[in-house]
Amino acid sequence: MSDGIADLSYRHYDGPLEEPRHRWRVIAFRAFKEAIKKKPYWVLTSLGGWYYLAQLAFLYIMGQVSGAEGAGMLSDEIFNRIVWNDQFLHGVSSANLMWMLLTLSVGSAAIASDNRTNSLLIYLSRPCTKLDYLKGKWMSVFMPLCFAMIIPALIFYAYCALNYQSLGFISDDPWLIARILILFPTIAAFHASMVVGISSLFKEVKHASVTYAGLYLMTFLAAKVMSIIALESDAPGGVRRMAEIGSYMSVDGVIRAITKLILNTDGSPKFGILPSDAAGFDTIPRPPEFLVISMFIGLCALALFIAWRRIRAVEVVK
């Protein structure tokens, strides 16, 4: 103990305490503040918005040349081909990998690091229930992810709403803003649930990261093979339809499917450069609604159930 003239005797605290409810807020907001202080968060957020930036530049250039001889006609044709809702689908498809990395950055340590350092004893010995803890950890991943996903999309929306109203940006789908406000929290919720569930299984953050990244990439590759079969083979209709559905059987695929469902689209080529019926990864018709919703809810529920089962202050060996 340090010597000195300071009064080092114990002084008790008899002041007010907040109601012992909603302790999850403390966990969530603290983690959110920590997450947005990190440089990788902003780097990945910026990289995740690359499609919107590229599309804005593309639209600007097209706008500059429209009306001119030759090139103007082409740009008018491109403007006519652009499906505004699909720009957000392309935004999502283009950012998926970055968002997965972002999820690992903000979420893989969520419960794994607490498992390693026995922090659950600290959390659960306070007026913080198991549900508070899970909610807090989930929100601590969801909030920074949602923020990172929705901000670039809203900037893009605002720019287009101000500049391309005459080209049908608002009139094509007046509910687009509502769809955006539902879409990005939904994707963030999916990533948050998955990573929290996986994080709860491990005591080492790197193991949780590798598992989620592995799951993402392996299922992505399998889905890619399916998409190649769906788009390029001469397979019979039934096989092709199965391959189409199979191309959504991945973490990335579930996100693309839910995005198409919420945006009410089957997709179109990026930037509107190719004809709207041109084949591409984003143009595979979405699976049936019940399947998309079942996959989404099922995976989230499974991940959260795993986390719920794994959150224990003491390891009880029966």
Next chain:
Amino acid sequence: MTVRYGKFEALKNFSVDIPEGAVGLLGPNGAGKTTLIKTLLGFVTPAAGSASILGMSMVDDDARIRQLVGYMPEQDCHIPRMSAVQYVAYAGELSGLPARQALRRAHEVLEYTGLGEARYREVDTYSTGMKQRIKFAQALVHGPKLLLLDEPTNGLDPHGREEMLKMVREVANEKGISVLVCSHLLRDIERTCDYVVVLTNGQLRAEGTIRDLKSIEGQPMDIELREATPGFAELISESGLQIERHSGAKMRVRGSGTLDETARAVFESAEKIGAQVRQLGEAERSLEEAFLEAIDNE
């Protein structure tokens, strides 16, 4: 209360009334001490029975109870990538301290626990002794009414152990704070507690004040003479006192009357034979003897 881990009964029909103040929970390893604390905190659900803590039901007011309790676990535990002051303030906020108060209290308790100069270091870099202190600090930060300390001196060097015991004692003397110290180290309990609960194999073996546990039935007295005096023992026996132990200048005697009557008989015998009584007092067992006796009653 009965607590089971599968078929194994960690606490068997355990019932005890623990008073306010500094109380020691004594027992050999595996006696059920930690299980009792973890059950009180709601980490383990009892198979039967319940408990009331600070006058509140463990079932109905669990959140409120945990707000008024400070827990120092036995094993290392901290929240990663946090400095000590962030960690302790965060622990305070989790307990319901407003953010600003939590930060102020964190500085205060870190200063008190001797971590003032290391408060901005990450807890991951702390030594074992420092981790023990910060566990104590996080348990204290929100001003609990009851402190549950599980093996607070684990892994501490003799100097650190003395300081930890001093802090526990000081906090226990604070008005309105009760402390339940769980340990298998009798000396630690003796130094810090007034009341002891002895547990073995998940059952209550003994409880009472340390003074009561150490006292011996029949109020015998210990005598120490300046030097061994031949004939003194015979005189003592003639005066009606029974000699229980005799070794050189020391003996333990037991009378049938009060302590005053026994003392008078001792002094009279000493005067007759010219012996010099250096020490005379009520005989008591060591806590270790009392503990072993409680365990042997199994």
